Amino acid sequence: MTLIAELERTAAGFTAALADAASVAEAESLRNAVLGRKGELAVLMSRLPELPADERPAFGKAANAAKERLNRLLEERLASFKAEADGASLSRFDPSMPGRMPERGSLHPVTLVMEEICRILNNLGFETVDGPEAETDFHNFEALNFPKDHPARDMQDTLFLGDGLLMRTHTSPMQVRAMLERKKPPVAVIAPGKVYRRDYDVTHSPMFHQVEGLLVDDAVSLAHLRGVLTHLLCELFGPDVALRFRPSFFPFTEPSVEVDMSCVICRGSGRKSGEDACRVCKGTGWLEILGAGMVDPAVFAAVGFDPSCTGFAFGLGVERVAMLKYGIDDLRLFFENDLRFLGRFVK
Numbered sequence: 001m002t003l004i005a006e007l008e009r010t011a012a013g014f015t016a017a018l019a020d021a022a023s024v025a026e027a028e029s030l031r032n033a034v035l036g037r038k039g040e041l042a043v044l045m046s047r048l049p050e051l052p053a054d055e056r057p058a059f060g061k062a063a064n065a066a067k068e069r070l071n072r073l074l075e076e077r078l079a080s081f082k083a084e085a086d087g088a089s090l091s092r093f094d095p096s097m098p099g100r101m102p103e104r105g106s107l108h109p110v111t112l113v114m115e116e117i118c119r120i121l122n123n124l125g126f127e128t129v130d131g132p133e134a135e136t137d138f139h140n141f142e143a144l145n146f147p148k149d150h151p152a153r154d155m156q157d158t159l160f161l162g163d164g165l166l167m168r169t170h171t172s173p174m175q176v177r178a179m180l181e182r183k184k185p186p187v188a189v190i191a192p193g194k195v196y197r198r199d200y201d202v203t204h205s206p207m208f209h210q211v212e213g214l215l216v217d218d219a220v221s222l223a224h225l226r227g228v229l230t231h232l233l234c235e236l237f238g239p240d241v242a243l244r245f246r247p248s249f250f251p252f253t254e255p256s257v258e259v260d261m262s263c264v265i266c267r268g269s270g271r272k273s274g275e276d277a278c279r280v281c282k283g284t285g286w287l288e289i290l291g292a293g294m295v296d297p298a299v300f301a302a303v304g305f306d307p308s309c310t311g312f313a314f315g316l317g318v319e320r321v322a323m324l325k326y327g328i329d330d331l332r333l334f335f336e337n338d339l340r341f342l343g344r345f346v347k
């Protein structure tokens with residue numbers, strides 16, 4: 001058979017096999033076998049020297065034309081495979097299927113509770129103020145009547161930053177800042193924010209949140225404090241909540257009180273389902289919820305207010321309120337960023 005006849009046979013074989021190819025892979029292997037570097041066409045071309053010199057140009061031309069044509073056929077076939085595949089996936093697309101819902105974010109439970117506390121107190125006329133978490137010894141302790149080396153500082157061990165700065169152990173320094181800024185009564189502020197202590201267990205975290213309250217005005221009494229706190233706790237936990245004041249000690253208030261509210265779980269009975277003691281209040285019917293008192297004259301003196309001023313202050317732990325409100329018994333859940341927990345607060 002002449003070389004030219006073999007060329008034609010190869011081309012015809014390729015065309016037929018391509019038409020039969022059932023997949024991209026089959027077409028590709030055909031490309032290798034016929035058009036590849038060591039394919040049938042290359043072998044035929046390498047036999048050029050077998051021809052008489054005057055026939056070589058014609059054969060070379062024919063071979064090149066065949067190669068181009070077969071390549072084009074192959075590209076067309078590959079394109080038709082792709083079009084078929086696209087058509088198939090389009091026919092699998094069902095526009096009536098429900099879409100994928102984007103996940104909804106939510107505010108952190110601590111933020112939710114903090115905002116609620118602020119809203120209630122703002123409605124009573126307290127203005128929200130903000131201040132530094134890296135605080136001076138003067139604002140955090142000294143002006144709040146914690147003398148240097150006083151054992152009351154022990155309960156509030158924290159991170160000391162040097163140069164007289166420390167991570168504030170409570171929001172009470174905002175009382176000092178607010179009074180220094182206002183220069184004289186009346187002062188009615190609340191200060192929500194982060195505080196830091198050397199503490200870590202199921203009910204204590206080295207960083208937590210408080211809301212501080214301060215009212216300084218004419219003839220402010222413990223009765224006003226009780227009225228404001230009763231309103232706050234009833235708004236947070238329901239209208240039946242009862243309050244009790246227990247004598248306590250804070251350097252910056254005199255008298256100082258620890259405020260208890262009736263247990264939100266057993267409604268103050270101390271019993272849960274029959275005779276079992278309530279786990280949350282340990283059978284007492286009361287829950288310790290915040291510290292408060294009448295501003296100590298030494299604090300007024302430290303900020304240049306007349307020491308005969310009257311005022312009350314209170315400090316509330318936000319996580320504590322959130323735990324009671326949402327029935328959470330491990331504080332650490334608030335700080336682990338586990339979406340299974342945080343997802344419960346999506347509204």
Ligand code: DAH
Nearest residue numbers: 170172291292293313314315
């Ligand atoms: N600062 C106190 C603490 O973190 C809480 C507190 C108690 C704040 C009594 C007050 C207050 O304003 O009057 O333990």
